[in-house]
Amino acid sequence: MSAVDIPILSGAALALLFAAFTVLYDCHVSIQDILKRVPLPIYRERPAIAVALACGLVAAVAFFFTNGRGDSLVDSVLSLKQTNPYLRGLSVGLMVLVLIRSKLSNFEGAAIGGEWAYNKGREWVVESLNTKWWAFKTAYCNRNLPSALASFPDPAFETQVLAGIQAIIQVKPQLYQVFVQSQITNVVKSRPSIPFDPASVQWEIYYRTLMNLALDYAGDAVFSGWKNFS
C-alpha cells in the first residue's frame, strides 16, 4: 500500500466511525422521544449497530466522492471544503446523516430513499428494544413479585414503589411527569377493594402493574437496595 493511500483510507475509516457514532446518538435521541426513557443501552442493540454501520458505510463511500474543493453537491455538503483527509473524514462522518435525511430523500412529504430506509432502521431498533424490554420486565416481575407480595404490610410495597417513582421522575420534564402521574392515578384507582391476600389474583395483578409501571418510567433503580429483590 502506498503512503499516499493511508491518509485517504484513514479519512474513510474516520468517516465511517463518526457517522456510526452520530447515527447511534441520533437513534437514541429520537427513540427517547417515543419511549420517553430508552430502557436499554442502545449501543448494545444489534439492529442499532447494524443501522449505524450501514450509515457508516455510506459515509465511507461518500468520502471517496469528496476532495474538499466543493466542486460537487456531495463534496460541498459533506466535506465543508476540508482538503485535509483526516478532517474531511471527520466532517463527512458527522454530516452524512444530513445527506441521508435531506429533503432530497423526500417526495411530496413522503420519505423515500435514504430517509425511508433510515426510518425503517429506527423502527427495527425500537421493535428489538421492545421485545427485549418485555422479556426483561416479565422475568423481573416473575422473580420479584413473590418478595413484593410477601413484604405486605411492613413496609407496604405500593407506598415504597410509588415514592420511588415520584422521586425519580421529579427531575424529568413536566410533560413526562404529568404523563406518568396520570397513569399512577389510574392504577391506584384500580386498587383491589378486598383485604390484602398474597394469594389473591387481584392483588397480584395490582402489584405486577405497579412494578411494570415503575420499570417503564423510572427503571429498575426504583428497586435498588430492596430486600430480597434481584
Add this chain to the structure above:
Amino acid sequence: MSSFSVVDLLQSSGPIALNELVMRLSEGPQEAVAAIKILQSEGMVSISGPLAKKFLPLKSVQEPTAGAAASEAFTDDEIMRASDTVIAPSRASLGRMFSR
C-alpha cells in the same frame, strides 16, 4: 377520557398485558377495549395471546366504518384477568411517529 392516548402509552411502554393497559388508562375496561379494537383495525397495534381472536371482527357482519366492525364481547372480569394477552405498538404506528 385519558389525557393521553392508548398509542402514546403503548409507544412509551412497549408491549403490555391487556389488563395492565386497562388499569393504566382512565377509561373503563369496555371503553378501553373498544379503543384498542379501533386501533387494531387501523393497523396501529398488534395483539397476541388467548384473547387476540376476540378482537377480530366477526366474519358474518359487514360493517362499513373502520374499527367499528362487530367482534366478540368481553366481560370486565375477562379483561381484568387478561395478563397473557399482549398489546404492542405495530410497525405502522412506530413508522408514523418517526415520519412526523
